[in-house]
Amino acid sequence: MSWMVWTLPTAIFFAAIAVLLVAxxxxxxxxxxxxxxxxxxxxxxxxxxxFIGMLSAGYIHLAVVGFTSLSLWMALGVSVIWMLVLLRWG
Known part of the structure; x- marks a missing residue:
């Protein structure tokens, strides 16, 4: 049997999504x-x-991991900017 390892970054990720949904x-x-x-x-x-922003943020991260050697922090920055643009002008 394998168990999911809850690291601090994983916990922060899911907590942030929960906070965003409550907000x-x-x-x-x-x-x-x-x-x-x-x-x-x-x-x-x-x-x-x-919802569209959260899905596209996931795809941005997958694209960065799969096709580039950029840092995930770069993907996070692009995702946050995309989410703000989408919520404001989408």
């Missing part, structure tokens, strides 16, 4: 979102853009 839920309860069109080719809500 987005609270934001939605305080200020309900309205569908709008940004640069994405569809109307989206704040939650839609958050």
């Amino acid at each position: 987005m839920t609270t934001w939605e309860l305080v200020s309900p979102t309205v569908e709008r069109r940004g640069f994405l080719p569809m109307t989206t809500t704040r939650g839609d853009r958050f």
Whole structure:
């Protein structure tokens, strides 16, 4: 039987996702979102853009690990910037 090793970075990763989900839920309860069109080719809500941003951040990290020798910190920086752009103008 193998056990998953919970290292500190792994725990921080999952805790950060949990905090982001709680923050987005609270934001939605305080200020309900309205569908709008940004640069994405569809109307989206704040939650839609958050979900798309989280998925694309995962793909950015996979691309960096699979195709480059760049640091994961670089992938994190690109992912954070992409998420902010997507939430604001997506």
